[in-house]
Amino acid sequence: MSDDRSQILNMLKEGKISVSEAEELLDAIGKSSDDSGVVKKGASPPSSRKNPKYLHIKVEEAGKNGGKGENVNIRVPIQLLRAGVKLASVIPDKAKSKVDTALKDKGLNISFDDLEGDKLNELVESLAELSIDIDSEDEKVTIFCE
Amino acid sequence: MMLPPATLRLRVVENGRRKIALWLPIFLLWPPLLLLIVASLPLILVLALAFWWHPMTRKVVKSIVPVFGAICSLRGFTIDIEDEEDEVFIKIT
Structure with a gap:
């Protein structure tokens, strides 16, 4: 946790500031921080980095009659992906083999056991290069890492 | 450090x-939970x-970390889904 963030939270804990004031301050820190990872509307996806922190999924739907369509903006920490793979190590072997078989049936020759250590790092690093843009008349889907 | x-x-x-607008200071939960x-x-x-003889116990212990x-x-x-009139926003910091 950054010093500023912990200071604000301490001030809130001590009752020096209200919840709404703390929220505003935390927002301000988030906006000023360079690596906050927040996607600003209209901003183009950032250039690829060696170690991405977040996976962004954005769906922008064109609104009917010029109105605002449905927008979806999801930001998933890459660390969650790593944690998920580590959690996979506690999956029972029977269930693991079923998942592996299902993946193979779908044409994905990947095993949970393979996704550890260097291979996982390699996968995460290669995600930095990931950028998917699907542009149609009705909607625009963007998936990228930053 | 995580x-x-x-x-x-x-x-x-x-x-x-606005139906729900919550800002939950979940950091307040961690000290009593730790205790x-x-x-x-x-x-x-x-x-x-x-x-320990039971395989499930080992799985549970291994899954703690x-x-x-x-x-x-x-x-x-972060999840932010919005259209003209509705919005769902969830952010964990």
């Missing part, structure tokens, strides 16, 4: 009206040793 999430923001807007875990640690250890890691890595997770 730290558990500190705050959770939840906002639900329905038909242009509770430390206090119950001897009991947990005894139970774990007593049932990964589960904690998964909780910590939730920081920064």
Whole structure:
């Protein structure tokens, strides 16, 4: 946790500031921080980095009659992906083999056991290069890492 | 160092009206939870040793660190779904 963030939270804990004031301050820190990872509307996806922190999924739907369509903006920490793979190590072997078989049936020759250590790092690093843009008349889907 | 999430923001807007607007300081939960875990640690250890023969016990013990890691890595997770009148916003920091 950054010093500023912990200071604000301490001030809130001590009752020096209200919840709404703390929220505003935390927002301000988030906006000023360079690596906050927040996607600003209209901003183009950032250039690829060696170690991405977040996976962004954005769906922008064109609104009917010029109105605002449905927008979806999801930001998933890459660390969650790593944690998920580590959690996979506690999956029972029977269930693991079923998942592996299902993946193979779908044409994905990947095993949970393979996704550890260097291979996982390699996968995460290669995600930095990931950028998917699907542009149609009705909607625009963007998936990228930053 | 991995730290558990500190705050959770939840906002639900329905038909242009704010239904839910929560800012939950979940960091306040961690100190009492830590104390509770430390206090119950001897009991947990005894139970774990007593049932160590059972494969499930080993799985549960092995999953403690990964589960904690998964909780910590939730920081920064954001979901924002909105259209003209409705919005669902969840942010974990």
